[in-house]
Amino acid sequence: MSFSYISPSHFYQFEKLGDDDLEIEFSSDNFSPDPLDRTGPIYFHPRAPENLSLVEAIDSMNPLVDCKIANLTDEDAPQIYTVCGSGPRSTFRILKHGLETTEIVSSELPGVPSAVWTTKLTNGDEFDAYIVLSFTNGTLVLSIGETVEEVTDTGFLSSAPTLAVQQLGEDALLQVHPKGIRHIRADRRVNEWPAPQHRSIVAASTNSRQVAVALSSGEIVYFEMDSDGQLAEYEEKKEMSGTVTCLSLGEVPEGRVRSSFLAVGCDDATVRMLSLDPDSTLESKSVQALTSAPSSLCIMSMPDSASETSRSSTLYLHIGLYSGVYLRTVLDTVTGELTDTRTRFLGPKPVKIFKVIAQGLPSVLALSSRPWLGYSDARGQFMLTPLTYPMLEWGWTFSSEQCPEGMVGIQGQNLRWVRCCPTVVWLSEVLDVH
Amino acid sequence: MYTNDELVRIFTIEKLTDNLQQESIPLSYTPRKMLKHPDQPMFYVIEADANTLSVATKRKLLNGARNGDTNELAPVEFGNHRGEGHWASCISVVDPIGKEVTQRIELEENEAAFSIAAVSFSSQDDEWFLVVGTGKDTHLSPRKSTNGYIHIYRFLNDGKELEFIHKTKVDEPPLALLGFQGRLLAGIGKDLKIYDLGMKQLLRKAQGQVAPNLINGLQTQGSRVIVSDVQESVTYVVYKYQDNRLIPFADDMIPRFTTCTTMVDYETVAGGDRFGNFWIVRCPQKASDESDEDPAGGHLIHERSYLQGAPNRLNLMCHFYPQDIPTSVQKAQLVTGGRDTLVWTGLQGTIGLMIPFVSREDVDFFQTLEQHMRTEDAPIAGRDHLIYRSYYVPVKGVIDGDLCENYSLLPRDKKAMIAAELDRSIREVERKIAVSFLRPPFVFASERVLTYSAGYAEPGCVLGWRNSWYHLEKGRLETCGDGVYSKNKKKEGGGTGVPILLLTVCYC
Numbered sequence: 009m010s011f012s013y014i015s016p017s018h019f020y021q022f023e024k025l026g027d028d029d030l031e032i033e034f035s036s037d038n039f040s041p042d043p044l045d046r047t048g049p050i051y052f053h054p055r056a057p058e059n060l061s062l063v064e065a066i067d068s069m070n071p072l073v074d075c076k077i078a079n080l081t082d083e084d085a086p087q088i089y090t091v092c093g094s095g096p097r098s099t100f101r102i103l104k105h106g107l108e109t110t111e112i113v114s115s116e117l118p119g120v121p122s123a124v125w126t127t128k129l130t131n132g133d134e135f136d137a138y139i140v141l142s143f144t145n146g147t148l149v150l151s152i153g154e155t156v157e158e159v160t161d162t163g164f165l166s167s168a169p170t171l172a173v174q175q176l177g178e179d180a181l182l183q184v185h186p187k188g189i190r191h192i193r194a195d196r197r198v199n200e201w202p203a204p205q206h207r208s209i210v211a212a213s214t215n216s217r218q219v220a221v222a223l224s225s226g227e228i229v230y231f232e233m234d235s236d237g238q239l240a241e242y243e244e245k246k247e248m249s250g251t252v253t254c255l256s257l258g259e260v261p262e263g264r265v266r267s268s269f270l271a272v273g274c275d276d277a278t279v280r281m282l283s284l285d286p287d288s289t290l291e292s293k294s295v296q297a298l299t300s301a302p303s304s305l306c307i308m309s310m311p312d313s314a315s316e317t318s319r320s321s322t323l324y325l326h327i328g329l330y331s332g333v334y335l336r337t338v339l340d341t342v343t344g345e346l347t348d349t350r351t352r353f354l355g356p357k358p359v360k361i362f363k364v365i366a367q368g369l370p371s372v373l374a375l376s377s378r379p380w381l382g383y384s385d386a387r388g389q390f391m392l393t394p395l396t397y398p399m400l401e402w403g404w405t406f407s408s409e410q411c412p413e414g415m416v417g418i419q420g421q422n423l424r425w426v427r428c429c430p431t432v433v434w435l436s437e438v439l440d441v442h
Numbered sequence: 443m444y445t446n447d448e449l450v451r452i453f454t455i456e457k458l459t460d461n462l463q464q465e466s467i468p469l470s471y472t473p474r475k476m477l478k479h480p481d482q483p484m485f486y487v488i489e490a491d492a493n494t495l496s497v498a499t500k501r502k503l504l505n506g507a508r509n510g511d512t513n514e515l516a517p518v519e520f521g522n523h524r525g526e527g528h529w530a531s532c533i534s535v536v537d538p539i540g541k542e543v544t545q546r547i548e549l550e551e552n553e554a555a556f557s558i559a560a561v562s563f564s565s566q567d568d569e570w571f572l573v574v575g576t577g578k579d580t581h582l583s584p585r586k587s588t589n590g591y592i593h594i595y596r597f598l599n600d601g602k603e604l605e606f607i608h609k610t611k612v613d614e615p616p617l618a619l620l621g622f623q624g625r626l627l628a629g630i631g632k633d634l635k636i637y638d639l640g641m642k643q644l645l646r647k648a649q650g651q652v653a654p655n656l657i658n659g660l661q662t663q664g665s666r667v668i669v670s671d672v673q674e675s676v677t678y679v680v681y682k683y684q685d686n687r688l689i690p691f692a693d694d695m696i697p698r699f700t701t702c703t704t705m706v707d708y709e710t711v712a713g714g715d716r717f718g719n720f721w722i723v724r725c726p727q728k729a730s731d732e733s734d735e736d737p738a739g740g741h742l743i744h745e746r747s748y749l750q751g752a753p754n755r756l757n758l759m760c761h762f763y764p765q766d767i768p769t770s771v772q773k774a775q776l777v778t779g780g781r782d783t784l785v786w787t788g789l790q791g792t793i794g795l796m797i798p799f800v801s802r803e804d805v806d807f808f809q810t811l812e813q814h815m816r817t818e819d820a821p822i823a824g825r826d827h828l829i830y831r832s833y834y835v836p837v838k839g840v841i842d843g844d845l846c847e848n849y850s851l852l853p854r855d856k857k858a859m860i861a862a863e864l865d866r867s868i869r870e871v872e873r874k875i876a877v878s879f880l881r882p883p884f885v886f887a888s889e890r891v892l893t894y895s896a897g898y899a900e901p902g903c904v905l906g907w908r909n910s911w912y913h914l915e916k917g918r919l920e921t922c923g924d925g926v927y928s929k930n931k932k933k934e935g936g937g938t939g940v941p942i943l944l945l946t947v948c949y950c
């Protein structure tokens with residue numbers, strides 16, 4: 009191990025002990041300790057290290073001599089240009105803010121997908137089995153195995169786009185498409201709930217036991233799974249004042265049978281929290297007014313340093329707006345009230361929000377003109393950091409044997425240029441947050 | 443099926459470090475200063491190494507060597523060839539987009555580059571030229587040189603190449619160069635000189651002795667020039683066009699060994715010194731107005747000098763000991779649409795940020811929070827935070843953001859106690875910290891540990907650094923655009939007497 013102030017610190021590994029090479033050896037025993045005694049010169053050839061191999065180097069900017077901040081690549085944040093180091097190891101460095109991502113694979117697709125999901129087959133599965141891609145006129149299901157192959161006998165409706173995919177209950181699958189909800193049982197029996205006539209489903213949110221859909225008429229229909237694994241529609245329907253743009257249910261908390269809140273975003277720039285308790289189903293609990301219409305919602309619990317006990321987590325509602333602003337508010341688990349709103353402008357494009365896993369902790373992937381990851385850092389503080397990755401249209405978690413904590417995303421470079429190739433990319437599994 | 447496509451790309455992760463991505467372009471010698479092309483995305487870096495053989499000398503010596511081994515060893519592994527009294531120096535043209543060095547001009551005849559500027563000469567139809575100040579046979583301690591030169595280069599091919607035009611001999615190596623009203627302003631020793639570009643050499647137009655020791659940095663707005671001296675802080679100088687005179691009218695009372703400065707607004711200068719201090723000084727409004735009143739400057743010339751200095755003294759607005767020696771400071775927006783902040787870099791690799799407070803209420807809040815944090819989050823080595831941050835001059839007008847951020851790491855009972863003192867809930871305090879600091883785009887997760895260990899160590903190591911620093915870097919220069927003075931401009935920046943909040947970020 010070598011530590012250095014003015015150059016990177018290096019960590020070496022012994023390859024061999026240097027006792028079997030042909031180098032000439034010199035020993036101090038052969039020379040007089042008296043500096044006044046004359047000794048003959050010693051000749052040897054300097055060479056690169058052979059007995060040690062470099063394992064890792066820790067970057068160092070010491071000495072940092074000069075710096076300029078400029079935005080030369082037209083990104084949304086400026087870059088830091090520095091000159092540092094000394095002698096022949098000095099460097100000109102370009103510093104950019106962002107988490108490093110590693111692309112595992114990226115592949116071209118036949119059309120322009122608008123969304124992608126991954127899903128397990130049963131509740132107990134560790135890894136995802138299907139990748140579901142939604143196109144403007146259909147749905148494509150790929151199975152994940154040794155290779156990624158198209159499968160057709162999954163029970164998914166392939167002739168319509170998809171709005172949501174969910175592994176439901178123990179071993180069933182669920183597909184929400186504009187004309188209805190498809191509940192696919194383990195034996196491939198399909199129960200279909202058709203949307204009412206002349207209306208279609210515009211937004212949907214699901215978790216392992218609950219489904220909520222918003223119809224084009226502004227109605228919200230709520231389903232819950234009963235004890236025999238059937239989806240039961242609730243009588244109560246809620247008519248919203250404006251068109252519903254997004255919904256979020258949140259995960260079912262451990263030891264409970266349902267998530268008790270549904271967040272509804274409407275185009276009148278509000279988010280309403282509806283109760284899902286059986287005695288007050290779809291009753292409005294609270295309203296949050298926003299500066300612009302919400303484009304995406306996500307209820308999820310995350311670790312929080314300010315919460316009552318040190319290791320507990322807090323329920324948050326993450327809101328993405330059409331104006332490119334991202335909001336994070338604390339959702340009170342009892343009253344449904346929204347407090348402590350923090351906002352951040354992410355980019356000029358509408359924000360889409362997805363729940364992902366980074367370093368084993370629930371994190372938020374927020375997509376605008378560039379992808380951002382919201383996570384709790386080592387100190388329990390919430391950090392929102394851009395990824396060094398191109399703009400994504402959609403993202404979802406991806407978990408397989410090779411990549412247990414990955415993400416899958418759609419990069420539709422510019423959807424007006426339909427002929428340019430959109431790609432599906434598997435983002436890196438690991439985003440080091442420590 | 444799709445994965446077998448030709449477009450499949452598989453990548454591996456090389457390193458999992460922090461949330462700042464670095465890309466490096468190798469340089470040949472120790473960099474001294476850098477400059478951005480005024481319009482193009484190109485950088486010019488001057489590099490110089492003392493007691494190192496230049497390429498030309500090495501070639502000459504190798505050609506003369508008849509016997510023995512002339513195999514050349516890679517400089518990155520084995521270092522450059524050493525030679526007492528020799529200098530190796532070059533100007534590198536760096537393309538940060540293409541990530542390459544497009545041209546490297548090696549200086550010859552034992553010259554070493556010390557300063558760089560881009561100047562648009564009015565006499566040449568406002569064409570931009572690259573100006574490099576060099577010293578010949580420079581000896582660092584004690585400082586002496588045979589003479590200095592000012593090289594002029596023309597930008598070719600969108601700045602990707604440089605063409606040498608001519609060089610002008612001057613008495614001493616110029617340590618500070620700056621474009622000033624269509625001409626070149628050079629700090630040569632104690633003198634400030636104005637040059638225009640001639641056919642065969644630079645033509646001296648004006649001269650004034652304005653600094654007590656050695657000018658090592660220049661900043662300008664309008665006809666005001668901020669001259670930093672290697673030992674005597676900054677002097678405000680006004681250039682009177684009609685009289686063609688450079689007149690100092692305000693200086694500082696503390697001898698700061700200035701390393702870098704930047705103008706925060708027309709009256710205010712932020713800078714760093716060689717002992718690791720960061721400070722902001724401001725010229726009194728009356729003196730500032732008077733300096734611009736008389737176009738001939740007759741009044742200023744005859745004004746009485748006060749205590750053997752300039753007629754007026756600067757006021758100290760902020761002072762802080764960030765523990766690293768600032769090497770550059772600049773005003774920048776790190777978040778689109780965000781506030782103007784002061785970004786500084788330190789010799790040990792620190793990138794730090796000073797965020798101006800907007801409201802008095804915030805100042806009171808953070809002052810109280812800082813006070814509590816000092817007692818509740820005392821370092822284990824027992825060094826008092828206030829003593830540490832006031833190592834040379836008592837800390838003034840700055841709140842330690844790093845310390846305040848440690849609030850979230852405190853045990854819950856201490857958090858609750860401090861929050862109660864502040865009349866707020868814990869969540870509100872944390873929210874206030876997060877919103878006020880709005881973490882800049884380059885904060886490292888591991889930075890806390892580093893700041894802590896570095897920050898609370900006895901600064902013996904810093905002295906060592908200071909000595910090497912003294913030899914390494916003797917001057918600095920910031921080129922900022924020729925801002926034209928206007929009444930609106932005066933109100934810009936953190937110039938309203940509001941303390942500045944500090945967020946130091948250490949990255950070593």
